[in-house]
Amino acid sequence: MALSTFDRGVWRSTKRLYSLARRVRFAFTRTQRATPETIGQVDRILLIRTDKIGDAIISTAFFKALRDHFPNAQIDIVLGRKNAAAASLLPHLDGVFIARKNLIEQARLIRQLRERNYDVVIDMLTGDSMTAAAYAVLAGARLKIGFDDDGTGLYDVPVPRAREPEHQAVQMLRLIAPLKLMLEPEDIHPAIVFSQSAARAVRERLFPEEKDERKLIVVNLSVDPARYWDDEKFIRLVSDLKSPSVRVVLISAPWDLARLEAIGKASEAEWLPPSADISETVATVSCADLVISPDTSIVHIAAARGKPVVALMPNTTIKEWYPFGVPHRALHCATRVADIPYDEVLAAVRELLAGLDSAQPVPSTDKVVS
The missing domain is CATH 3.40.50.2000 (Glycogen Phosphorylase B;)
Structure with a gap:
């Protein structure tokens, strides 16, 4: 669901503050922002897809591309309440977490994610979502990838959205490009499994x-x-x-x-x-x-x-x-x-x-x- 004008303003302000905090931290600690080239071997990947069932299903070609490129990696996903039912249909994944609205449950989930020490987290939502971005940032992964037209520093690798309307399955290709995965739209074949x-x-x-x-x-x-x-x-x-x-x-x-x-x-x-x-x-x-x-x-x-x-x-x-x-x-x-x-x-x-x-x-x- 699209953010209201007020929520969008709050969201932009929050991103700017987070970006400022990151720049200050990098300046004082003399560390550099992570890049795909500097993080080394990728063993654990977290995906954030907390929207709807259809979104999860059209992402299955994206899951396969990751699995083909990282055959031995642990690939987990955070789904939301609206698409949790699709969990059993999604191939190429290892672990599934469900994001709840309850604040206690959210805190518990963030702790679970941080304990797993992910190398990469990818926020797959193409629209602005404060919840999805919060999970992506707070999961503690070494490299954070997500859509961000502002380049505000929310992610280590901000990916610009398509300028013209583009199918969601094709938009996912933009998110895997930083990891040196190159696919063409004709290579996309969503697929699901069932009992x-x-x-x-x-x-x-x-x-x-x-x-x-x-x-x-x-x-x-x-x-x-x-x-x-x-x-x-x-x-x-x-x-x-x-x-x-x-x-x-x-x-x-x-x-x-x-x-x-x-x-x-x-x-x-x-x-x-x-x-x-x-x-x-x-x-x-x-x-x-x-x-x-x-x-x-x-x-x-x-x-x-x-x-x-x-x-x-x-x-x-x-x-x-x-x-x-x-x-x-x-x-x-x-x-x-x-x-x-x-x-x-x-x-x-x-x-x-x-x-x-x-x-x-x-x-x-x-x-x-x-």
């Missing part, structure tokens, strides 16, 4: 007897209510997509069960009981031939599983959060998700469905609709 028990349980529910030859479209309904697509549009979409060759299955978050049941009943569609286990959601998406979702967490889960996606997105997020590396249609409206026209969504789904059977898949597009 085989979840995979078996979901397949038994979806395919109780034998393999269904129909194309399977998984439609996620749940998202922040402010970003709902109208129930009537979902009902119509499901009804229009179902055919002898296309099967539609609805999913939702547990808190959206009543809505799931209502839309399922009105459209005469199949739906799966919501699960609090994110592995089951991933397993369901993994069975799909195509995914439709207004929620970017599901969008990024689908992309990480290599599934074509129709994403219904707010206009402000499209260039940073579109489904990365898979055939997709990202539809966004200048006003709100609810105003995305039905016909545009239906056309997008049909175009991607046609691409499934084509030797030449339809190119991905990001489209503003009104």
